[in-house]
Amino acid sequence: MTDSAITPTIPDRTTIEAARVRISGLALRTPLVRLQGSARSDIFLKLELLQPVGSFKIRCAANALLSCGDSVRGGVSTASAGNFAQGLAYAGRAQGIPVTAYVPDTAARSKVEALERFGANVVT
Numbered sequence: 001m002t003d004s005a006i007t008p009t010i011p012d013r014t015t016i017e018a019a020r021v022r023i024s025g026l027a028l029r030t031p032l033v034r035l036q037g038s039a040r041s042d043i044f045l046k047l048e049l050l051q052p053v054g055s056f057k058i059r060c061a062a063n064a065l066l067s068c069g070d071s072v073r074g075g076v077s078t079a080s081a082g083n084f085a086q087g088l089a090y091a092g093r094a095q096g097i098p099v100t101a102y103v104p105d106t107a108a109r110s111k112v113e114a115l116e117r118f119g120a121n122v123v124t
Helices: 014-023 055-067 084-094 109-117
Strands: 032-034 042-045 076-078 099-102 119-122
Touching: 014 055, 055 084, 076 084, 084 099, 084 109, 109 119
Parallel strands: 076 099, 099 119
Antiparallel strands: 032 042
16 A cells, blocks of 8 residues: 555645536535624625535535546446435436446435435345
8 A cells, every 4th residue: 555545635626617617517615604693703604505416425425426427428437325315316417327236234214215306226
């Protein structure tokens, strides 16, 4: 194992901007609001619950999918029943890329139904 394999890297501004542009058609630009009723005036909330899948995970899922290019046209898979899988399914549907989500048999029915609503093939 090399040092780079265990040392996290911080993306530079160019990488972040490229991701923002890449996902702009899928993830919404959500508002940042000041927390009311707090003694501190510097606490802000980023309202990612307004995303189409209700979570910020659409950002990383869409960016990962769209970063792969044509190599994923045949489909992608994830081992998740959570928000990442929903983001991937949403992005896959929008891009015409099949998504298979492998979920545990203990997955919440609401999560499985959301995956199915977003067009994922769900495998328990």
